[in-house]
Amino acid sequence: MWLKSWACMAILAGSVAAVTQITDDDMTSLLNAGGADLANLYAPLWFFAQAGNHPPCYPTWAFGGSPNTSDTYDAAHKTPAAAQCQYPDVGCNCRNPGVDPGNPGPAFPVYYTFEQCNETEVRVVYNLFYEKDGATFGVIQTGHDYDWERVVIIHSRDDNDMWAPSRALLSAHSGYHNLAWGDIQNTLTTDQINAGDAKDPNGVKDEDHPKVYVAWSKHPNFDTRNTGFTDPISQSLDDAYRSDDWWHYVDPQYYIRSDNSTVAGQALGSADWGSATSNPPLVQAGICDAS
Helix, strand or coil: CHHHHHHHHHHHHCCCCCCCCEEHHHHHHHHHCCCHHHHHHCCCEEEECCECCECCCCCCCCCCCECCECCCCCHHHCCCCCCCCECCCCCCCCCCCCCCCCEECCCCCEEEEEEEEECCEEEEEEEEEEEEECCEECCEECCEEEEEEEEEEEEEECCCCEEEEEEEEEEECCEEEEEEHHHCCCEECHHHHHCCCCCCCCCCCCCCEEEEEECCCCCCEECCCECCCCCCHHHHCCCCCECCCEEECCCHHHEEECCCCCHHHHHHHHCCCCCCCCCHHHHHHCHHHCC
């Protein structure tokens, strides 16, 4: 309901572009309220793929939580890493979507942070956690225990003191795909999100909610689909396989603020995630410089 309310307020404020704009006072209120409503206002719709009937690892809770129970932030409840299997069984031993392809996926959390970098820029980070990435190919390990991936939405204030998302950074193989908001291939309106099943339409740009396609094996994020390559080498490149077999829009109840001011952030930052070092507090520390 509040997502609809914010959209209505922005329309009344006189949005010019297709993407919803909010006033400077609105932005201040959203930040002071803890950032979750701001995160939801422009949140991605996430897509997941399987290749050759092999499902992916699916995002989950980092400290033993579930759709019905919260994380417990101590070492005893830290989610174990999932063991690797031979390629292409990339989704073994970890959480899978658990429903047939062609359906919305189940709930998962977003470990979010936000930062006002200066008077004209605010960044919101959407972190997803996986129990592993990749697989074993012969004697070669293409992946590792645990995986943290993220989308960063950059909000900019214009000369009329109106705010709107201007860019998105999609994490991919230790870097980012840096996209101007108007260049993101597929976006959705808030009304389409509120309608419930927002897989379609495709090819509409410059709306409020980007479609983010999570690659099948190692979870880099893209704004496009690519189903041409299933070999193990391609999964570490921009040719990584990604599609739209499952999709999910995260309900605000599953947004977990994860900077160092919170118990969640302190636990995430102090835990050992192996090679998956980009945990939310660590990313947050340098988020204004990310590009």
